[in-house]
Every structure is written in structure tokens, then in C-alpha cells.
Amino acid sequence: MKQKIGIWIDTRQAFIVKLSNDKHTVKIIESNIDTRERVEGESKKYGRFGGQYLTYEKHQQNRKKEQTNIYFKNLLKEIQTCESVVLFGPSQMKNLFEKELKNNMQFASKLVGVHSSDLLTENQTIAWVKDFYK
Template structure:
């Protein structure tokens, strides 16, 4: 039974839509990323900008690792969403060749409702069979 996953992602949350046979499941992931520029102790204890940014980058890496773990069991993966998060996630995925080979599409998308996301994933996999897979996503020799 083929397991197709669609993942809408931005820097604050992600929605995972899993299609398997005729069933569909949805899961929401919330990012726990610090966006504060000051420490919680008050204005006297400000963190230097580089330290705050380094902490934010490390938190994003941990969150992307959590998302990668959630999608690793898929047969095919479709990633979409606004902003840079989808591309940052793709870079993290490409560190694992086995998972990277499962990515069949990455597209820009605006903010959507959960139902719109699920409909887009169903639509993508419904038409994907007639689409050509980009050369960089084809297995060697195919």
C-alpha cells in the first residue's frame, strides 16, 4: 500500500497530510522557535544578536529533524508552503539520500486552511502520475 505525504510548512507550524489507500490523516506540528530579542529576565539581560540568531537556527534544525522523522516512512513526499521554510527543509532532507529520493515536488503556496491543504495534496497526487519527474529526482538509470 503506497503512502503519499504532503507537507505544508512555514517557520511557525507544519501540516502533514497522509494519503494511504482511500484513507487520509492530518497532523499539525507547532514549531517552538524563540522569536524574542530579549531574555525573560528583563531589558537589562539582552542577548547579543548573534547568540539569539544562532539559537533560532539550532531550534529550526531540531524542528526540521522532527518533521523529517515524521515523513521518513512515506513512499512519496510533496512539500509546499510560503516563504523560505520549505526550501530550508528540503536542504535538511537532502542530507539523507534515502529520504531525499522520495521528494517528488516542492511548490510555493500561500496561507491555506487545513481543508485547502488536504485538497491540494489530493490534487497533486491525483495528477502527479501524468507529470514528468524532474531529472534531479529520478533514480540513476531511469
């Protein structure tokens, strides 16, 4: 039983629509990526040479990158047994996930398209995936 999958992906969540034998199932995966984060202790520091402002930008970037990698691993678990995958969504996250799929030999041949789209409701997402695979 081969499945065709459409993934609407955003920075906050992914809607996974699985089509098999004219039936569909929807699964939502939350990303848990902190986009606006304030690090405790991020303030002006006074040192021996006067006022200095220390930023924790590198720590925030590393944390966001790690959270994105965990998000992608959860998505890859969902598409292991599928026949084909189409990605669509409004943000750059679909392009990052496309690179992740192309770098992984197991999933590189399954990707059939990447498209831009607006924020869709659940029913619109299901209809979009069904129209794509007709």
C-alpha cells in the first residue's frame, strides 16, 4: 500500500496529508522552534574598559538550528514509507526541508515538487493535495 503525501510546512507546524486508496489522513506536527526568544541575562555588562553590550546571538542561532533539525527528523519519520512527496507552504522552511530531502539518498527520489502557497485551512490543504496528485 503506497502512499502519496503532501506536506504544508511552516516555521510553526506541518500539516501532513497522506493519500492512499482514495482515503486521506491528516497529521499535524508542531515544530517547537523558538522564533522570538529572550535569553536570561541578556543585558548591558560593565567591564573594566567601560560599558559593553554582550549579545547571545550565536547561542540563539545554534538553538534554532538544533530545533529545526529535530523538526526535520520528525517529518522524515512520517514519510519513510511513502511513494512520493510534495512540499508547499508560505515560508522558507519548505526550501530548507527540500535541501534536507535532496541530501538524503533515501528520500531524494521521492520529492515530486515544491510550491509556494498561502496559509490554508485543513480542508483547503486536503483539496490542494488531491488536486496535485490527479
